[in-house]
Amino acid sequence: MKTRHVLLMAGIVAGLSAFQANAADGLYLGAGVGQSAVKDDAAGGHFDTTATGYKAFAGYRFNKIPLVDLAAEVGYVDFGKPSQDIAGQRVDFKLHGGYLAGLLILPLGPFDLYGKGGALSWKAESNVGAMNASRSGTDAFYGVGAAFYFWKIGVRAEYERYQIKEIDRVNMLSVSALIQF
Numbered sequence: 530m531k532t533r534h535v536l537l538m539a540g541i542v543a544g545l546s547a548f549q550a551n552a553a554d555g556l557y558l559g560a561g562v563g564q565s566a567v568k569d570d571a572a573g574g575h576f577d578t579t580a581t582g583y584k585a586f587a588g589y590r591f592n593k594i595p596l597v598d599l600a601a602e603v604g605y606v607d608f609g610k611p612s613q614d615i616a617g618q619r620v621d622f623k624l625h626g627g628y629l630a631g632l633l634i635l636p637l638g639p640f641d642l643y644g645k646g647g648a649l650s651w652k653a654e655s656n657v658g659a660m661n662a663s664r665s666g667t668d669a670f671y672g673v674g675a676a677f678y679f680w681k682i683g684v685r686a687e688y689e690r691y692q693i694k695e696i697d698r699v700n701m702l703s704v705s706a707l708i709q710f
Contacts, residue, residue, distance in 0.1 A: 554592055556710045557600075560585045561685065563703025565608035567622055569655070569696045576620055576655075580609030582701055590634070590709070598641075600632040606649070608699065618658045624699065626651035628670065641676040641683075649691055668693045676707075683707045 565582035586604030593599070607625040614620070630647025652665040674687030684706055691699040 553709070554590060556587070556589050557683070557707050558587050558710075559683070559685070559705045559707030561703045561705025563701050565611070565624075565701045566698070567608060567611050567624060567696065568698040569622065569653075576611075576613055576615060576622065578611045578613045580611035582609040582703070583607055584701075584703065584705065586705075586707075588632070590632075592636070596635070598634040598636055600634060600643075602628075602630045602632060602645075602647070604628050604630075606701070608701065615657075619656075621656040623654045624651060624696070630670075639678050641674075641678070643674050643676070645672040645674065645687070645689065646670070649693070651691075651693060653693075653696060664695050666693070666695060678709075681709045683709065 560583070562581065562583045564579050566577075566579045568577040570576065584604055584606040586602050588600050588602035590598055590600040605625070605627050608623075610621060610623050612619060612621045626649050628647055628649045630645050632643050632645050634641050634643040647670060648667055649670050650665075650667045652663070654661065654663050656662075668691065670689055670691040672687050672689035674685055676683050676685045684704065686704050687702075689701050689703070691701075693699050
């Protein structure tokens with residue numbers, strides 16, 4: 530009987546220590562996939578559609594302030610290749626770029642809730658029939674998310690809204706996996 534109790538207690542302690550891994554300072558790497566939505570009336574008419582996008586990111590998490598953690602993150606996001614027929618012509622659109630963001634994280638045991646804000650350096654290309662157009666710039670974005678951690682592995686769900694002046698609306702709803710070192 531004593532051996533069972535010792536093993537049970539050791540399992541509980543190991544499980545609790547695994548859940549605490551998300552609160553540690555350190556580097557993390559991740560990648561995700563999601564649905565992007567792009568609305569752009571300058572792309573040959575009323576262009577408003579979705580596509581599958583992806584992202585990759587690296588960051589560093591700091592837990593120096595009581596109750597909240599901070600993180601700095603750099604990444605790349607590709608909003609996919611949304612396309613739509615407008616007035617009998619095929620409109621193809623590509624949007625991608627690198628970003629730098631800060632995160633304000635509320636750690637809740639194995640869960641995190643967070644807000645995110647930063648800047649995206651983007652490039653957009655649109656093709657309407659035989660006409661091609663290219664635009665680029667740097668604009669702000671913000672988002673909110675939730676994460677769940679088991680040991681050093683995390684899963685995120687987040688919504689991001691990109692305030693690109695040249696494009697009417699861009700947002701992304703995604704799920705990402707990450708590993709914390």
